[in-house]
Amino acid sequence: MFRNRILTRILWRHGAISKIDYARPSAIRLCTNSINMREQGTVALKESYIKKFMNAVGWMDQDRTRLKLTGYFLYECVPVKVAYNEWFEILELPDTFASWFIITELHVWLLLVRYMAEDVTSLSGQKNKYVKGDGHFVRNCIIEALWADVANRIKLLEGANPAIARKQVTELSEQFQAALVGYDEGLSDDKILAAAIWRRFYSLSEDTKAENIVKIVHFTRHQLSELDKISSENLRWKPEVNWLNIMKH
Template sequence: MSRLGIIPLSMLRCYTPCSAISRKELNGYKFMVWRCQSILRTPQCCSVNHLMSIQRCISSATPFRKSQSTRIIAVQPKEGVLKRVIKKIGWLDYSRSKLKRSSYYLYESVADQVNYGKFFHEFRLEDTFFSWFLVTELHVWMLLVRVMAEGEEGRFVRNGVVGAMWEDVSTRTKKLGAANLTSVKTQLTELSQQFQAAIIGYDEGLLSDDKVLAGAIWRRFFQQKCDHPEDIECLVKYIRRQVKLLDELPRDKILVSPDITWAELEPIESSMNG
């Protein structure tokens, strides 16, 4: 049997490594291949067992494999079945029942703690159901911004907060005593679509500068009917301040034991002076 026939030539060939491999590791690997080739050329290396041990040594030391394409990629360890299943279904650090409860507490912090009367007064809003929804929508969006930073648990809580909001909306519409249920259902569908569009607009404004955020506020919150630019500026400052406060809350204060404090809306005059 040929000595070189035991070890495939592909194992003795040094591929160009990817950038993740250091030069020191590459030089060490090249030296090992050179050393094994030197041993194979000596008369003493005639034992099949000895040659097979060299082959195993080279195989275990090879940090690369050749893909079906021309690229050389690093060998990644295979994930276990349990790990793949957990990644597929999504693993939560906290129980779903606890996260569901926290999502309702988070929404209640909006419904119970936000001073709606002050928003109506400072921004000259009509005392209507739609005005209430605009204020609620704004604060729910700020909650969603915070919880979405918490990964899989955050997405679960986000859905719970939105669900709690729509349950509250449905309860309030029933208390209004609307006679035509079909009309109410249609209006709620339109309101849901508007909510989705408002979230996108607010997100864009938050990630951009104050001018973009002001534009989103003018279009949604003020319904493109604002003759007082200072109102928009006041609300921009309020949103920036409140988002910062929410961002400083630790994970447990959001997902386990929600402890939300909503900042007071500053009067227009003091806001402009600040």
């Protein structure tokens, strides 16, 4: 992860990618400007410069750079494409930052599940084994983009205090980790998933309407099914996620 940040800073400094403000997700874009290098007279010297650059960040190819951007683009499709107002209205959730985060969190988890599945290998005569690979790397990039967005959004809240903001991000991080565990446990059992959703979305309130939880469970199952249809190749280089409408579940 430290190397990722070094790479991002170097690329920003040289104009290879535009700085991303996830408080304005639509602003994300690739920059087509080439890295500005001083004219050094020979091709050999320029190649040496590039090799030094790649060695500094620990890679000799561009695969990880592209995967990092894939993770950021994937995260962007959540705040840009999810119909939050419909979720607020249909599921009777308050239109607050907390509700926005919980909805975003669920969609991010759905992406994480799909990408982590890419690293599950089946060996002859053995059970399925998980090996950290590109899926794990993209997963970390998606989460990194989430917290960049959260930090920017909290700063934009009216009267935000930096010290309080840091505390809120820490609390959200702890809640996020707990939510992921709860959702993971519910992958194979609707009852466990429903309990996790009830706890996360409605704080186990006895006034919660059962049909609202059922809608979220159905959405989750159907969305996972849709994500499974994305081929590994498209998932790696050309991910295009269409979120289902909560109104239909």
